[in-house]
Amino acid sequence: MFGAENNIQLYQIVAPILPEIGLLILLLIVLSADLFLAPSRRRSVGIVAAVGSLIVMAANLFVGLGMVNDPVFAQPVLGGMLRYDMLALIFRTMVLLAGGLTCLIALDVPKLGQQGEFHAIVLVATMGMSLMSAASDLIMVFLALETTSISLYILAGFLRDTPQSAEAGIKYYLFGAFTAGLFLYGLSLLYGFTGVTNIYALAEPLGRQMLGDANGSFALALALLLLVAGFGFKIAAVPFHFWTPDVYQGAPTPVTAFISTASKAASFVLLVRVFGAVWPEAAAPFWMSMLAAMATITMTLGNLLALIQRDIKRMLAYSSVAQAGYTLMGVVALQSDWGIASVAFYMFMYVLTNITAFTVVIIVSNATGSDAIKDFAGLSRRSPNLALAMVLALLSLSGVPPLAGFFGKFFLFAAAVDAGYVWLAIVAVLNAIVALYYYLTVIKVMYVDETEDTSPIHVTQAHTAVLAITGAGILIIGTVAGPWLAWAISAADSVASTLP
Amino acid sequence: MIPLHWYLLVAAGMFALGVYGVLARRNMVAIIMSIELMLNAVNINLVAFWRYMAPENLNGQAFAIFVFTVAAAEAAVGLALIISIYRARETVVAKEIDMLKW
Numbered sequence: 001m002f003g004a005e006n007n008i009q010l011y012q013i014v015a016p017i018l019p020e021i022g023l024l025i026l027l028l029i030v031l032s033a034d035l036f037l038a039p040s041r042r043r044s045v046g047i048v049a050a051v052g053s054l055i056v057m058a059a060n061l062f063v064g065l066g067m068v069n070d071p072v073f074a075q076p077v078l079g080g081m082l083r084y085d086m087l088a089l090i091f092r093t094m095v096l097l098a099g100g101l102t103c104l105i106a107l108d109v110p111k112l113g114q115q116g117e118f119h120a121i122v123l124v125a126t127m128g129m130s131l132m133s134a135a136s137d138l139i140m141v142f143l144a145l146e147t148t149s150i151s152l153y154i155l156a157g158f159l160r161d162t163p164q165s166a167e168a169g170i171k172y173y174l175f176g177a178f179t180a181g182l183f184l185y186g187l188s189l190l191y192g193f194t195g196v197t198n199i200y201a202l203a204e205p206l207g208r209q210m211l212g213d214a215n216g217s218f219a220l221a222l223a224l225l226l227l228v229a230g231f232g233f234k235i236a237a238v239p240f241h242f243w244t245p246d247v248y249q250g251a252p253t254p255v256t257a258f259i260s261t262a263s264k265a266a267s268f269v270l271l272v273r274v275f276g277a278v279w280p281e282a283a284a285p286f287w288m289s290m291l292a293a294m295a296t297i298t299m300t301l302g303n304l305l306a307l308i309q310r311d312i313k314r315m316l317a318y319s320s321v322a323q324a325g326y327t328l329m330g331v332v333a334l335q336s337d338w339g340i341a342s343v344a345f346y347m348f349m350y351v352l353t354n355i356t357a358f359t360v361v362i363i364v365s366n367a368t369g370s371d372a373i374k375d376f377a378g379l380s381r382r383s384p385n386l387a388l389a390m391v392l393a394l395l396s397l398s399g400v401p402p403l404a405g406f407f408g409k410f411f412l413f414a415a416a417v418d419a420g421y422v423w424l425a426i427v428a429v430l431n432a433i434v435a436l437y438y439y440l441t442v443i444k445v446m447y448v449d450e451t452e453d454t455s456p457i458h459v460t461q462a463h464t465a466v467l468a469i470t471g472a473g474i475l476i477i478g479t480v481a482g483p484w485l486a487w488a489i490s491a492a493d494s495v496a497s498t499l500p
Numbered sequence: 501m502i503p504l505h506w507y508l509l510v511a512a513g514m515f516a517l518g519v520y521g522v523l524a525r526r527n528m529v530a531i532i533m534s535i536e537l538m539l540n541a542v543n544i545n546l547v548a549f550w551r552y553m554a555p556e557n558l559n560g561q562a563f564a565i566f567v568f569t570v571a572a573a574e575a576a577v578g579l580a581l582i583i584s585i586y587r588a589r590e591t592v593v594a595k596e597i598d599m600l601k602w
Contacts, residue, residue, distance in 0.1 A: 139563050146570045150577050157581050163588040167597050170581045174531055174594070177574055178522050181538035184567065185515055188545040192508075195554030197563065250599075 016084035022056035023127045034116020049119035053100035064089040076136040080198045083136035085494035091133035091269040098262035099126030106254035107462040125151035129266035138197040156251040168250025175243040183230025189223040207280030234267035238298040248317035257358035265347040299325025333419035340492035342411035349404035352473040357393035378451030394439040404477035507548035515541035539571045
């Protein structure tokens with residue numbers, strides 16, 4: 001079906017699924033180590049999972065950079081299931097990084113880090129996200145999405161003895177399974193209209209058959225709405241965001257970090273890939289204005305609700321809703337040269353920044369036993385480095401130069417303006433100003449407010465390592481944005497050059 | 501032969517029933533059953549479309565098989581989560597699961 005099948009080289013099969021192969025081997029190692037190690041030494045299982053994912057990430061990047069421009073990868077590979085391009089490579093780097101760091105920050109969390117199955121499920125979820133980054137067939141899209149979602153439901157409800165965690169798990173599950181059903185009905189319609197499942201082969205027959213008459217256009221719009229519902233849930237966009245604050249608050253914090261970063265990044269790359277390929281040219285104004293409206297509501301509502309939160313995890317949840325709204329601008333501007341590049345860049349900085357923030361939250365709530373913002377009081381005196389890391393993360397999220405978030409927002413705004421959505425860029429700028437308020441409030445609590453308990457906070461080695469990696473990343477991407485942006489732009493080019 | 505749109509109407513009806521069930525039922529087990537109904541509607545869609553639109557390659561059938569495989573896994577996880585919440589709270593009514601709110 002796709003090119004000459006008779007003389008396929010081994011590397012053409014192995015390279016596109018290298019991360020999946022690596023993660024599968026790692027998964028087997030983790031599960032058997034968990035089986036045979038004495039309970040007192042189970043901590044090393046998490047270290048193996050974390051270091052292993054980072055090795056898989058490096059290997060994938062090394063192999064991929066040398067191979068991704070090979071002409072055989074100019075069309076979907078493995079029977080059309082995966083598209084192996086720069087976009088996939090960059091987002092796989094992100095999700096593998098996030099997966100590895102999640103294992104690392106969970107290490108010292110009670111009842112989490114010592115459990116081999118926790119790390120195993122994180123690896124399965126990472127595998128699903130890695131497939132999401134490259135999926136180019138409706139069947140693969142569905143499978144990758146569900147592999148990720150089902151693992152994340154388990155992770156959110158992982159602390160069975162804690163009522164909040166169980167509640168987060170079931171809420172996430174009910175919302176997720178419902179929207180997955182809607183999404184799937186949309187996929188079945190797309191398949192039915194055309195008889196093909198490869199996303200790069202859908203646009204042409206859809207445009208030819210559906211846009212001619214009113215019934216066809218209506219059916220296509222219905223499929224579009226159903227797909228938007230599915231993606232809206234995964235990226236936490238309004239009006240599909242209701243689960244976000246509850247799940248973020250109730251789930252174990254390392255899982256919250258994982259859901260808010262890796263899951264969101266993988267969903268955005270899938271959204272970009274599917275929406276960039278599937279809809280016929282003539283339908284573009286329709287879905288773009290729909291997503292533009294969604295972006296506006298998402299960032300505005302996310303920021304306004306974040307203002308009134310007293311729990312740091314709920315505040316970061318609404319902040320992550322707002323960030324999804326900003327990133328949607330890049331998806332709206334898909335046809336601009338900057339669109340896809342700005343989404344890739346923003347998600348990379350967002351993964352680093354949010355993991356930093358949640359790591360600090362884990363450390364502080366371990367010490368104080370609470371997630372309330374007021375318990376961050378005096379953090380600058382109790383642990384200056386920790387407070388500094390949090391300042392770095394919050395300022396990057398709010399988009400203050402010279403941190404990574406500034407360039408991320410700058411490129412998104414540039415993409416929106418370039419695509420003719422000037423009003424959207426203005427709304428986003430106003431929102432960024434509102435957001436600055438609640439980020440600065442946390443910084444004020446950490447530096448100005450007094451506290452009775454002034455004992456220093458102990459930071460474990462694993463947490464120090466994570467904060468060093470992500471903090472350095474935020475600074476480096478912020479000060480030397482050029483090379484990363486060049487990568488992101490080459491990702492955008494690789495999408496544009498896909499052969500059907 | 502029975503026309504394609506009859507199958508599609510059955511599927512659409514089942515799907516609508518499923519959506520109604522998810523939104524209206526209060527018992528979480530019933531909600532999971534409604535979600536299963538939605539997925540089965542998708543399967544009818546896929547197989548009918550396969551038979552009438554593109555019988556020459558097996559995409560639609562393969563898709564349907566993956567859908568019910570995944571649906572089984574999803575239901576298993578869902579029921580496990582319901583059991584864990586029932587142990588903690590002695591209820592399976594969605595409305596009473598309300599510890600987390602602002």
